Amino acid sequence: MSNILIADDDPVSCKLLTALLTKWGYAPKVVHDGLSAQRELCKQDAPELAILDWLMPGLDGIQVIKELRATHPVSYTYVLLLTSKGQKKDILEGLEAGADDYLRKPFDAQELHARLRVGSRILELQNRLIKALETTEYRATHDSLTGLYNRAAIMDRFEQEAARCMRADHPLGVIMADVDHFKAINDNYGHLAGDEVLKQLSAHMKSALRPYDSLGRYGGEEFLILAPECGLNEALSIAERIRSSVAKDKLIIDNVEIAVTISVGVSSAQGLGLTVNQLLRSADDALYSAKSNGRNRVECRGAPEVENPDYVPEAQHVGWLAPAKFTPYRAEI
Structure with a gap:
């Protein structure tokens, strides 16, 4: 079960997202402001998936994403920006801030599910690449018989x-x-x-x-x-x-x-x-x-x-x- 963060100040939206994500096999964690979202995403065990509303108290979704990308955490978080803004310039601003995907409110449940599956596949591929790189680096520096430095x-x-x-x-x-x-x-x-x-x-x-x-x-x-x-x-x-x-x-x-x-x-x-x-x-x-x-x-x-x-x-x-x-x-x- 994948952990996922929901950051939205709208209780109705949070309730709907929680019900859908639980049904799809995710384990949602809900916060209602940008500062709380930032704290969750900076934790060592931060979720790999996050759905952020653009407009929130404290920090907005764009600010949270910029802070997240600037800190370069060890694990990557795939962020889907959820907002009622739909102008082309808004979409570009969200993606340039570091969002991985963008979905307009009111959202379609099937479209949200499909976009989250895309995010999960990307994260799985990234994790496989990281493990392969670590294995390659280990083999290049360690003796295969003893496990010591070569x-x-x-x-x-x-x-x-x-x-x-x-x-x-x-x-x-x-x-x-x-x-x-x-x-x-x-x-x-x-x-x-x-x-x-x-x-x-x-x-x-x-x-x-x-x-x-x-x-x-x-x-x-x-x-x-x-x-x-x-x-x-x-x-x-x-x-x-x-x-x-x-x-x-x-x-x-x-x-x-x-x-x-x-x-x-x-x-x-x-x-x-x-x-x-x-x-x-x-x-x-x-x-x-x-x-x-x-x-x-x-x-x-x-x-x-x-x-x-x-x-x-x-x-x-x-x-x-x-x-x-x-x-x-x-x-x-």
């Missing part, structure tokens, strides 16, 4: 976050994670199981992040995490929390327990050192080191702000590389 989208986010943090002179943490022995998982359990590992692991990692962190599938079994406002200590803490959580909880796939671990590389920079290429290269170098040093561990580029690595749990799984010479990082890393 490589292009996470790199776009990387550029945006780097620019924002540089303007604000805030740190940005970068975390690269890679599934250990993923080829062996595919060989031993099959590629479908390998896909399920990536899906479950993605959900697992996402649940361990803050709402404003970004997670994307960088390629294959490799993931990229952006942690805004994170110096090296904070980024290391996030990375170790993810690593230990993954190592602790076995994945259940087709009633089979599969032990999965990840190796993680971490970098962070602020100010002049905050460039996408350098942050990515440092995190990648640290990830390579984590793989080389036994896997299931976190490595970072540069020493943390404190000498003692006990600020993260299971410190034996955390290590760091000397800062790269090419990177003009700040003192904390």
Whole structure:
């Protein structure tokens, strides 16, 4: 049942419209002045169809329509302007104000019904187009297997976050994670199981992040995490929390327990050192080191702000590389 707004100060007209619309399967909401109509149309759950009288107290129908179109609400309202005015200039004024259709009083019930059906078809087509556009945009920016950002989208986010943090002179943490022995998982359990590992692991990692962190599938079994406002200590803490959580909880796939671990590389920079290429290269170098040093561990580029690595749990799984010479990082890393 479609909601529809009736805005008319004539009680007889309102009663007739209500009876007809209810008979046709609509759920009418009646108001008697322009200000009330404007409030109803500005609500988050505003009706998609509206019948407005031209002459009303407060605001007239033309003013209500102009205000509605100027606010650009999220959902579109199809407006039929109902009035005794019938001059060509009146019709043009109503349509140019933003009305979608125009019907003269006294109206013919069958004609009104037909015009409302046209409005409903237009709204249905619009909703289908919006859903198709949203689906297309989602597919263009998200990995079809994991539902995470794809490589292009996470790199776009990387550029945006780097620019924002540089303007604000805030740190940005970068975390690269890679599934250990993923080829062996595919060989031993099959590629479908390998896909399920990536899906479950993605959900697992996402649940361990803050709402404003970004997670994307960088390629294959490799993931990229952006942690805004994170110096090296904070980024290391996030990375170790993810690593230990993954190592602790076995994945259940087709009633089979599969032990999965990840190796993680971490970098962070602020100010002049905050460039996408350098942050990515440092995190990648640290990830390579984590793989080389036994896997299931976190490595970072540069020493943390404190000498003692006990600020993260299971410190034996955390290590760091000397800062790269090419990177003009700040003192904390």
